Amino acid sequence: AQSVAQPEDQVNVAEGNPLTVKCTYSVSGNPYLFWYVQYPNRGLQFLLKYITGDNLVKGSYGFEAEFNKSQTSFHLKKPSALVSDSALYFCAVRGLNYGGSQGNLIFGKGTKLSVKP
Amino acid sequence: EADIYQTPRYLVIGTGKKITLECSQTMGHDKMYWYQQDPGMELHLIHYSYGVNSTEKGDLSSESTVSRIRTEHFPLTLESARPSHTSQYLCASRLVTGELFFGEGSRLTVL
Numbered sequence: 649a650q651s652v653a654q655p656e657d658q659v660n661v662a663e664g665n666p667l668t669v670k671c672t673y674s675v676s677g678n679p680y681l682f683w684y685v686q687y688p689n690r691g692l693q694f695l696l697k698y699i700t701g702d703n704l705v706k707g708s709y710g711f712e713a714e715f716n717k718s719q720t721s722f723h724l725k726k727p728s729a730l731v732s733d734s735a736l737y738f739c740a741v742r743g744l745n746y747g748g749s750q751g752n753l754i755f756g757k758g759t760k761l762s763v764k765p
Numbered sequence: 766e767a768d769i770y771q772t773p774r775y776l777v778i779g780t781g782k783k784i785t786l787e788c789s790q791t792m793g794h795d796k797m798y799w800y801q802q803d804p805g806m807e808l809h810l811i812h813y814s815y816g817v818n819s820t821e822k823g824d825l826s827s828e829s830t831v832s833r834i835r836t837e838h839f840p841l842t843l844e845s846a847r848p849s850h851t852s853q854y855l856c857a858s859r860l861v862t863g864e865l866f867f868g869e870g871s872r873l874t875v876l
Contacts, residue, residue: 680863691771691855691867692808699863736806742863752798752813752823753865758806 650675652741654756661729661763669724669759671739679741681722682753683713686736695737698722709733729763736760768792771856771868778846779876786841786871788856794866796859797839799823799831801852802870808855814839846875 651674661667673679680699684692696707703715713724724737739756769790778784790797799812800823810823814833828850829843843850853872857865 682864684865684867689870689872691869692857692865694864694866697862697864738808752810755800755808758808760806 650741650754652739652754652756654739654759656759657757658760658762661761663731663763663765664728667726667729667733667761667763669737669739669761671722671724671756673720673722673739673741675741681713681715682740683707683711683722683724684738684740686738686758688735692738695724731763731765734761734763769856769858769866769868771854771871773871774869775872777874777876780847782846784843784846784873786854786856786873788839788841788868789837790839790858790866791837792858792860792866793836794858794860795836797833798857798859798865799829799839799841800855800857801825801827802855803852812841846873848875851875
């Protein structure tokens with residue numbers, strides 16, 4: 649069965665410092681991995697994804713994520729946090745070769761990022 | 766600029782009322798989804814559709830129903846709303862590249 653875990657409910661960072669939001673996954677075979685961001689009273693916005701290729705993926709708003717197959721992780725990172733990065737962040741996974749309902753994305757529980765000035 | 770539209774954005778209704786949450790997308794996507802989002806953030810898949818006349822229940826049991834008569838339209842209906850249905854409902858469609866594109870959500874409050 650597929651699953652994804654975000655071990656931290658909340659991450660607090662000072663503006664200008666690097667940030668990391670953690671995600672680990674479990675899936676049979678090679679994964680599709682995604683990060684989404686949600687601002688208050690809005691829908692989710694796609695940030696970046698990993699399907700294959702370079703383990704370091706660059707996305708929107710200066711975010712990047714590193715795929716680590718041996719640790720089954722896909723942590724979201726940004727070198728210098730902004731107050732405007734404060735939001736909810738969701739990691740999601742699905743297997744490459746799943747059909748039917750198993751082809752749907754599975755989302756983590758979300759991590760609230762708070763960036764203080 | 767949104768290509769997937771959800772209406773209403775906010776709805777407050779009384780117990781026992783029938784409600785329909787609308788979701789429309791202009792991208793021609795076959796795969797569409799409804800998620801229910803707890804106040805505590807977690808997303809739960811409640812319905813999905815892989816095309817016209819195709820609807821399936823998701824991982825979380827829901828008393829709502831959906832229909833897919835046209836590719837662009839995927840409405841969700843609650844025949845008799847209860848306070849336990851108070852939540853945010855997010856509609857999404859899937860791009861051919863695999864990621865989901867979400868609407869802005871419909872926040873439902875049942876009194």
